[in-house]
Amino acid sequence: MSAMLILESDVLIVGAGAAGHSVAVALRALGFAGSVRIVQDEPHPPYNRTLVDKGILPGLLTVEQAALKDLTPLDIDLVRGRGIVVDETRPATRLQDGRALTSRALLLAMGSSPRPLPGGAGPGVFSLHRADDAMRIRDHLGDDPAGRAVTVLGAGLVGSEVASYFAAAGAGVQLVARSDVPLTRVLGRPIATQLRDLHAAHVDIHFGRAVTALLPSASHTGVRLDDGSELRSDLVIVAQGAVPDTSRTTVTTRRRARISMTRSSCCPTSPTSMPTPTTRTAGCATRRCSKRSTSTRTTTCASATALHTTD
Structure with a gap:
């Protein structure tokens, strides 16, 4: 030895x-x-x-x-x-x-x-924390995300930036957050409210909701929320803090x-x-x-x- x-x-x-x-x-x-x-x-x-x-x-x-x-x-x-x-x-x-x-x-x-999801992740679910995470997401979607469906879990600073990028690139974005008005503690309620309204004008927001289950399948990745609704997308990005x-x-x-x-x-x-x-x-x-x-x-x-x- x-x-x-x-x-x-x-x-x-x-x-x-x-x-x-x-x-x-x-x-x-x-x-x-x-x-x-x-x-x-x-x-x-x-x-x-x-x-x-x-x-x-x-x-x-x-x-x-x-x-x-x-x-x-x-x-x-x-x-x-x-x-x-x-x-x-x-x-x-x-x-x-x-x-x-x-x-x-x-x-x-x-x-x-990254803060782990209850029950863990699954196929089509990506954290975004390191450089390799970003490259894996790009590999999954390709260079042009236009027309793809993306669900972002978390509407803090990172989640908001990610949602804005994909929306501007032409993807259909669903943004989920547990808070009714995300970033209130960071930005104050007046500015956080304006940001929420900007999100609502460009993406499908689901604020005040919690994730209860991830539902991967061969064709898409599903997310079930606590109101019983199910969101379907090509991938899910987890940005729920660290x-x-x-x-x-x-x-x-x-x-x-x-x-x-x-x-x-x-x-x-x-x-x-x-x-x-x-x-x-x-x-x-x-x-x-x-x-x-x-x-x-x-x-x-x-x-x-x-x-x-x-x-």
Whole structure:
């Protein structure tokens, strides 16, 4: 049996999304000269996830064109793999291919994953969260969605943008949301009401309704709502929000895990001395995807400063 390959670094970041990428860039901007590695479980270079539905799904951008700043000139190592174990007693992440990554400081920035549908998905049902999701939807519908029928579950920011794109492209769109006036908490009721009315003028809205069942068949995908109605379409896109992604990393420790949830009002212009645990979180792992919590920019800056000042 071959020996396990162990890669050592000063800072290890699990997750190459906006939070993890920003921390790595901020570390260099703060003058940190130690070794930095980022674990990414996607085949693409780190990219701007907000462009998945705005650019990649419509075919306006490739994944390469949506990429974040290249980390190579900053001497930051990108490791492809999926982390499965984090031991808080000595920050270590073991990848599914058997490699082990150890570090003096560990940052968990795994991001988020789509909120699952009750009962799970089925044929013809797609989440829209990653670049590969957008490309699978394009492969399913083809380059021209005109005349196709699309059901979008969720009328938040992503669901609204997706529905608007397909409607403008000539598809028949059915938009489903549990709220009578989606986005009220985000935009306020007057603007959310205007947006609802704009949707009603261009797509078939089913607001104030919940999905009770998915009904796939050889010719279409059906969605049954709680009022007994059934919507039929060529595909269903799920855009019902996201939850922190805990599937990629299991945190283990001989004692109760002590993972700091960093909260800071600003990013200091120079490193300051602060007590720093060896494991920190950033992005959705810190915010728990809550609009009431600290912003991604603030938590990543604070985490970068804390990691930079780790003794």
